[in-house]
Amino acid sequence: MSRLLIFIYGLICYLLGLGTLTWFILFIGGWEFLPRHIDSDTPGPLSIALITNLSILILFALQHSIMARLSFKQRWNKIIPRAAERSTYLLFSAIMMTIICLYWQPIDGTVWIINNTPGKIILILLYVLGWSIAVAASTVINHFELFGLQQVYLNFTNKPEPDPYFSESSFYKIIRHPIQFGTLIGIWSTPIMSATHLMLSTGLTIYIFISLKYEEQDLVRTLGEKYRDYQKRVSMIIPFSK
DSSP, X not given: OOHHHHHHHHHHHHHHHHHHHHHHHHXXXXXXXXXXXXXXXXXXXXHHHHHHHHHHXXXXXHHHHHHHSHHHHHXXXXXXXXXXXXXXXXXXXXXXXXXXXXXXOOOSOEEEEOOSHHHHHHHXXXXXXXXXXXXXXXXXXXXXXXXXXXXXXXXXXXXXOOOOOOOOOGGGGTOSOHHHHHHHHHHHXXXXXXXXXXHHHHHHHHHHHHHHHHHHHHHHHHHTHHHHHHHHHSOSSSTTOX
């Protein structure tokens, strides 16, 4: 694959990744201007909804976890050019986000409804704050590298990729995984917590905590003693907590 094609491929994957992530954020927020959101459909048979949603969660977890592991990347790079590896991960992630937004099944029941205006405003602001933290934290650690655009650009310009590095700055001074922290706030902050929303938020929360265990192992392998020292000093997911 030529460098130009890899660059175009990476750019397309980047746009798809951003687009589907934005779609998912709005989908789980239950915004009524969308033709379909987390609470827009009428519940059907419970068994079908549970089986469908559980299958989607398993596929989501497998795709994100397996493709993010160093051992998988080493094998994957024999098929996919190294410069396009992150873009391909983003492409498959975009497909999974699309599946969630299109095929997540409604479940009858409501866990809580906040009807008073101050409560609604607070939860909506928390929702916005959570996703803002997640997006802002991605820029601190190099947003374009995280979304694969830097790799395809460096490959296109025939420049070497920089060595892995770690810097404690901004959010990362008080928490090791602010992207996941912001995501957790975003998926749980809602004035209306339906059973449909609860299953998705619970499934994603379980996945986040399981995936962090393996991500930390990869970070230790890559960054060594520097990251071990960071683990001792900074909380993983709860700010300012030891």
